[in-house]
Amino acid sequence: MxxxxxxxxxxxxxxxxxxxxxxxxxxxxxxxxxxxxxxxxxxxxxxxxxxxxxxxxxxxxxxxxxxxxxxxxxxxxxxxxxxxxxxxxxxxxxxxxxxxxxxxxxxxxxxxxxxxxxxxxxxxxxxxxxxxxxxxxxxxxxxxxxxxxxxxxxxxxxxxxxxxxxxxxxxxxxxxxxxxxxxxxxxxxxxxxxxxxxxxxxxxxxxxxxxxFSLGLMGSEIFNFITFQSPLIIISRHLGLADAGAYSAANRFSSIPNQVVLTALMGVLFPAFSHMNDDRARRSHALLLSTQVSTVFLAPMMFGIWAIAEPGMLLIFGPQWAYAWPILGLLALSKGILTPCSTFIPYLKGAGQSSVLWWVAVIRAILVYGCVSYGVMTGGLVDAMIWLCIANIITLVGYSWVVFRSDGTPFLSGLYVTSRPMVTAFIMAVAVRFLLDQIRDDVPNAALQVVICGLAGSIIYAFLVLLTERDLMRKLLQLLRERMAPRASVGAGG
Structure with missing residues (x-):
């Protein structure tokens, strides 16, 4: 049981x-x-x-x-x-x-x-x-x-x-x-x-x-694989192993925040959503809340990497990899765009809608493969990453429509609520990028640039979140109080 x-x-x-x-x-x-x-x-x-x-x-x-x-x-x-x-x-x-x-x-x-x-x-x-x-x-x-x-x-x-x-x-x-x-x-x-x-x-x-259920899930996983791995294959075939290695190293690093929050969340939410199949209202509330929370924490990490990619690449990977900083930045940007989609896969899996997962995965794989291929053929590695960002913007809108329609949530209101923290994080990142350009000559050290921009970004984002997500913050504080209440009662009784 x-x-x-x-x-x-x-x-x-x-x-x-x-x-x-x-x-x-x-x-x-x-x-x-x-x-x-x-x-x-x-x-x-x-x-x-x-x-x-x-x-x-x-x-x-x-x-x-x-x-x-x-x-x-x-x-x-x-x-x-x-x-x-x-x-x-x-x-x-x-x-x-x-x-x-x-x-x-x-x-x-x-x-x-x-x-x-x-x-x-x-x-x-x-x-x-x-x-x-x-x-x-x-x-x-x-x-x-x-x-x-x-x-x-x-x-x-x-x-x-x-x-x-x-x-x-x-x-x-x-x-x-x-x-x-x-x-x-x-x-x-x-x-x-x-x-x-x-x-x-x-x-x-x-x-x-x-x-x-298994065949639908298998199909979606296969096409998700194509989505995530096809850029590496396209780059390797058309641009060579050196560019493939640059993409791989940048992708592995830019995936760290995504994997820390997203992978952990997906693993837990899948069984959690599956236990809510008999309570649609509760499942819908859990979908919106978990998506908001994950975006609030994940989006600033991804857009923050985009903002400080140039000194970050030099500091972390060394001079031989410094040329690849645009790749690191654009990969982080492409992942940041999809942060509101972080809970969609476990939601659809938990709801047993493997066929919907399959169709979404197929369309997304075709979109990413086509966009990245076009970028490689017409420009090069940087152009391919720009087109990957464009593909992910289209994916965000389409994926949100499918999930909110399946859940019974109005599309525009659902997209607004779940994407708002992402927009806030992007505004913060643009401000940090502007700051980096201003201090570049006065602070030539890459480590100091990363520290200054990181602190500034944290302050700016905290202010913007308190300004735009007050309801969410109150809700999280209330949930925290409810969770801590049994402990407080036990302590008082002791």
Whole structure:
């Protein structure tokens, strides 16, 4: 039986997830720049391209079956074991196929020299898919605290391994080792935390019951993959591995705030929304509130990176990467534009609307692929990132219309309420960008520029939020008081 979902349960699990992601991507904040100073853009590009194929096949292999375990009210052990073995069988088949066709995939992605890495990294697929069921069981029981601890441990060990091997001169193998070490430690942790132990049980009938939701989810994940990874593939094929490496490094860094807040939030909100299917009003309120809150915290991070991208790139990545600062800035801008969409995927998943997810993912993938391709063909890497921003503006409007229509919320009012914090963050970022231009000559040091602009941006944004989001702030304070009230009562009674 799944636990009851209330404010305390959700906030506790969001807290654990955010803590986990903060620690994980805090490691990346430190290790990616350090690795970038040791390794070359070409080495980053080779691993990024090879890992792209692995990520894609992992999404195909999971087929949404494990995620469907979160939705069911009564979960039978026979269903759980059947999903595990189905995942493992498909994973081994895909890994074998990738190993055999590594040369073809590498050449198709414009990185024929990375074929040997594709073969090695094929073995990541079964390692990653084996943990899907265990993770779904933890998510179903809202036990994200256990997952958080193992995620941090896995990423920490992987990061230390990569740095050590890079210093020892292992080159590209340092990045490969990081992926394998993290995956193995996380797999062991998921089994330990969930206490799940596979048994040799398989029921095709029970698997068929999950297929409808799973196929829609699988389709959406495949096209989401195309959306997120197609820019790297297009850049690699048409502009070369050096530009692909610059894009990869900038993308990994600019994704840190997004991943800290968004990934943590999505993981918790999916099971939370699924428990609200019988209370539409409550689910609608949760959608608007969670979207507002995530945008308030996430948008200033993304637009802030855009504002200080030039000194930030030099400070963090070093002189050899300084030329790529427009890429970092535009990638952060493109991600910031989509911050109001941060809760849409878990909402649609939790509501069981996998077909809607599929269609949205298809249209978005076509849009991003077309815009980035046009930018690459007509200009270059910078133009491609500008067109990615344009694609995301269109996505924001279209995605909001689909979700609010599905939820029964008026489109214009929903878009206004959820996008207002993003507009506020953008105004702050423009002000910071103007400030940077004014102090550039008087403060030539990149570190001081980042500190001054960061402090100024924080003050400006805090003032604007208090000015534009008073109702939201009051609501959050009220929720905090309600959450703390039981503790206060217990303390008084003691």
């Amino acid at each position: 799944s636990p009851a979902i209330n404010l305390k349960t959700v906030t506790n699990n969001v807290g654990w997830s955010v803590l986990s992601k903060t620690a994980t991507f805090g490691l990346k904040f430190v290790t990616v720049p350090l690795l970038a100073r040791i390794l070359s853009p070409e080495e980053f590009g080779m691993v990024a391209v090879a890992h792209t194929v692995v990520i894609f096949l992992t999404m195909v292999g999971s087929a949404g079956l494990a995620a469907s375990l979160v939705l069911g009210r009564d979960l039978e052990t026979e269903t759980v074991h059947s999903v595990f073995w189905a995942n493992l069988l498909v994973a081994c088949t895909l890994a074998t196929g990738l190993y055999a066709w590594a040369d073809f995939f590498a050449e198709m992605l414009g990185a024929a020299d990375a074929a040997y890495l594709v073969k090695v990294m094929a073995f990541l697929i079964p390692i990653q898919l084996c943990g899907d069921v265990a993770y779904s069981l933890l998510a179903r029981n809202m036990a994200f605290g256990k997952d958080a601890a193992w995620s941090v441990l896995a990423e920490s060990i992987g990061a230390v391994t990569a740095l050590a091997l890079a210093v020892l001169g292992w080159g590209v193998w340092a990045l490969v080792a990081q992926l394998f070490v993290s995956a193995v430690v996380r797999l062991a942790g998921l089994f330990y935390a969930s206490r799940y132990r596979p048994r040799l049980v398989m029921s095709l009938g029970r698997l068929r019951r999950l297929v409808t």
